[in-house]
Amino acid sequence: MTASTSSALPVEAQHHDIAERRDVPAWLEELRRWLIDAGIGWLLPIGLLAGWEAAAQLGLLPETILPAPSAVFLAAWALILKGELFVHIGVSGARALAGFVVGGLIGFGLGLANGLSAHSRKLTDTTLQMIRNVPHLALVPLVIIWFGIDEGAKLFLVALGVFFPIYVNTLLGILTVDPQLIEMGRAYGMSNATLFRRVLLPGALPSIFVGLRYGLGIMWLTLIVAETIAASSGLGYMAMQAREFLLVDVVVLAILIYALLGKLADSVARALERRCLQWHPSFRQG
Amino acid sequence: MSLSQQPRRGAELQITGIGRDFGANTVLRGVDLRVAAGECVAIIGRSGCGKSTLLRLLAGLDRPTRGRIMLGTGEAPASARIMFQEPRLLPWARVVDNVEVGVPVSEATARRRSRALELLAEVGLADRANEWPGILSGGQRQRVALARALASRPELLLLDEPLGALDALTRIEMQRLLERIWLHQGFTAVLVTHDVGEALALADRVVLIDRGAIALDLRVDLPRPRRRDRPELGALEERILERLFDGADAGGIDAAA
Structure with missing residues (x-):
């Protein structure tokens, strides 16, 4: 019984996923994929920039060494x-x-x-x-x-x-x-x-x-x-x-x-x- | 223009006293061979016997030290085409562009393209015209190479173990394709192989080369397509193999002495 419910769950989730995607136009789906592809390389630089800004705002980095x-x-x-x-x-x-x-x-x-x-x-x-x-x-x-x-x-x-x-x-x-x-x-x-x-x-x-x-x-x-x-x-x-x-x-x-x-x-x-x-x-x- | 007409017959190949030395090493010593127009001759022999050297001389990729090669009435093997053991397709050109390499430059551009497509259809790859060669299978690549070799309607087609690298089933398929196209186009063919069965399946004559000279010239008078289980084929194969190993033993004694 438990086995059947646990195996039924992912199937349902899959159906849900497919149904949701059908509403999204193809070009939007393509744009999303492109953004993920191209965007992933920018994750690290942007994260570094955010950390740097936060450190400067908190006064951890003196402005004469490295400005925000x-x-x-x-x-x-x-x-x-x-x-x-x-x-x-x-x-x-x-x-x-x-x-x-x-x-x-x-x-x-x-x-x-x-x-x-x-x-x-x-x-x-x-x-x-x-x-x-x-x-x-x-x-x-x-x-x-x-x-x-x-x-x-x-x-x-x-x-x-x-x-x-x-x-x-x-x-x-x-x-x-x-x-x-x-x-x-x-x-x-x-x-x-x-x-x-x-x-x-x-x-x-x-x-x-x-x-x-x-x-x-x-x-x-x-x-x-x-x-x-x-x-x-x-x-x-x-x-x-x-x-x-x-x-x-x-x-x-x-x-x-x-x-x-x-x-x-x-x-x-x-x-x-x-x-x-x-x-x-x-x-x-x- | 001439290409669109009915295929012309192959040319007669006449080899007289051909020899090739590499330094002090004589690879071919006075080979005489006459191949009739439209005939298919298989050349077999053990590795290093000089059969590939002979084919390279016929293709004009190398010059003989002695003797002369006549094709039809001309001296130079101008209308000969060679098909190599490897497909040797340009990986950066689409399949159809690769076949176009074989179409004579004198043809008009549009004509070249349609000729290439025609040939692709003939080897059963019309639907792969715009693919990169890299994604084709080994047998398909060799078929593209065959289409390229035939694109200029050569009078003489030279085949340098073109099926050597293929798996057994693809090999048989390719042999049938080769035979069909050869029967259809009627060119003269010289096939170098070390597979006696393949030579007997395809050739009108089997020529055995041993230590740079012709050791056996055997006519295969059997109807086509030849069934592999014909007893005559077995007998011929036995004869050729016997001669091959005779030569090997003699060579061994020579080397020891």
Whole structure:
């Protein structure tokens, strides 16, 4: 008797569940699922923020060490009203993008050239590997002597930093394309251009995306260092100015914006990756 | 345009004194073989006997050290297609795009697509045209590879143990499909296999290669489709296996001496 009642219960609960779902429109159900999927990653940052705010309000965190999130928000609002914040973000964003495009294109081009031609690889790879082992930020003093604190300095450093991960991963991607597929392409009469377009490039793409996402990380890192050391505008400059005047809230604001921009860049790269690598088992829509 | 017309017959394959050395190692020593237009010849032999090397030479993937290969009236194996042991499909291209790889570039784009779909239907995979190859089974992938190989209506189809990696049931199914398509399209076929039963099921002639030379050339004059329990097949299989193991013993003594 007890067994039958206990087994009847979940069945009833299931019926209830199904009946309730039938009232909800499909798109709302989809939205709910998406919110749960996308939202779960934000649970931790928001929780941290709430804990931080509470600690600041209770006086556990002195304002000169770490101001409350609400204070940071107010500082952001004030900077927006003065029209400064978006200028700084725009300047930093443009620098990051320009350096990324220049360094990325050179890295991609050389990676392809060295992946496709053994001659080119023999000629340049040793040099590139030697340069790669010099931390590019060690060049900061030299770069300041060369370019001063002009845009050129930032562009050079970011491009140099982004170049290597993209170069190395493009090269690796091309070299590790399944030789059986290349042989098939040749046996089926593909021209060199077709072979590149249909076999080599798509085969190298997963690896190129790894380089892309790694390069984006280096891009922000380099820009922050470059702007902190020598700049007259941009987020790094804003943070250094604020430090001079002990405006801790603005310093924290700059750091938070870096975090958000970094996340944004990574999301864009991921979306691109999902679009381009639909065929790949790891990216297949579940 | 010519592709849409009735399939043309296969071409005659004439191999004269073909040899291939890799350094000091002679893999093929003077092989002579004539395959009539539309004939299906199975080449069997133990691993390392040179049968795959021969097929690669026929496909133009490798160049012979000596001798010449004639297909029809041409020297180059231009209208030959090879089907590998692995499907070798492009994982980033849909099934239909993979078949399109085999359609000659000279065809118009729309024509290429419809030709690819036609071939997919022929191997029974019309409904999978827009799938990624990754989700197909091993047998289905090999059928896509077959469709790709046939897409240019080759005069000569080379098969490099294409069924070797399939399970027993899928193998038989594929053998029947191959036979049906071969009978329908009439191309010349050279099938490399180490499965004597498969060779006898499909081929007009079974050629045994031993240490780089032809050791046996056997005609299989039995009506198709061949039932596996025919006594003649058993007798032929016995003869081939005997010759194979004779060769193995001789090789062993050679190596010891």
